[in-house]
Amino acid sequence: MQPEVGVIMGSQSDWPTMQLTCDILEELHISYEKKIVSAHRTPDMMFTYAEQARDRGLKVIVAGAGGAAHLPGMVAAKTTLPVIGVPIQSKALNGLDSLLSIVQMPGGVPVATVAIGASGAKNAGLLAAQILSAFSPDIAERLIRYRQEMESSVLESSDQL
Numbered sequence: 590m591q592p593e594v595g596v597i598m599g600s601q602s603d604w605p606t607m608q609l610t611c612d613i614l615e616e617l618h619i620s621y622e623k624k625i626v627s628a629h630r631t632p633d634m635m636f637t638y639a640e641q642a643r644d645r646g647l648k649v650i651v652a653g654a655g656g657a658a659h660l661p662g663m664v665a666a667k668t669t670l671p672v673i674g675v676p677i678q679s680k681a682l683n684g685l686d687s688l689l690s691i692v693q694m695p696g697g698v699p700v701a702t703v704a705i706g707a708s709g710a711k712n713a714g715l716l717a718a719q720i721l722s723a724f725s726p727d728i729a730e731r732l733i734r735y736r737q738e739m740e741s742s743v744l745e746s747s748d749q750l
């Protein structure tokens with residue numbers, strides 16, 4: 590199936606976090622691809638990936654990076670597809686470095702930045718799905734069901750207190 594979402598990350602070490610994005614996309618039956626693309630270690634591949642993304646049929650890119658996290662911003666600079674940036678929880682500064690590197694884009698080149706770490710990665714998958722849902726009643730329906738299940742599980746755990 591032609592992937593609709595591109596999930597990229599700066600390093601293999603980002604995978605445990607970015608896997609949470611992929612888990613949500615799988616749960617919602619959204620086709621995606623995953624790839625390590627580094628702004629610093631494979632800059633040429635990063636530009637090629639971003640330049641070709643729309644023509645390859647991708648509709649949203651989720652980019653996770655940590656530390657001096659240039660990947661989401663540089664990808665956003667080379668495509669007009671929506672880019673969601675996931676700040677990885679770095680060891681040295683706990684992800685604050687990643688967050689500030691990703692969120693503080695200059696006006697003109699947006700990156701939709703989510704929370705640091707696991708919550709952000711999960712929400713990136715959901716946000717990608719919500720963007721696609723504007724054009725897909727099926728995905729919209731699955732998102733409604735996801736919310737309903739979340740609500741039920743909170744009500745259930747409250748009953749068990």
Ligand code: RP5
Pocket residue numbers: 598599600601602603627628629653654655656657677
């Ligand atoms: C970034 O540098 C990656 O996104 C990763 O979060 C961070 C550290 O990478 P490794 O040294 O673990 O490969 O490019």
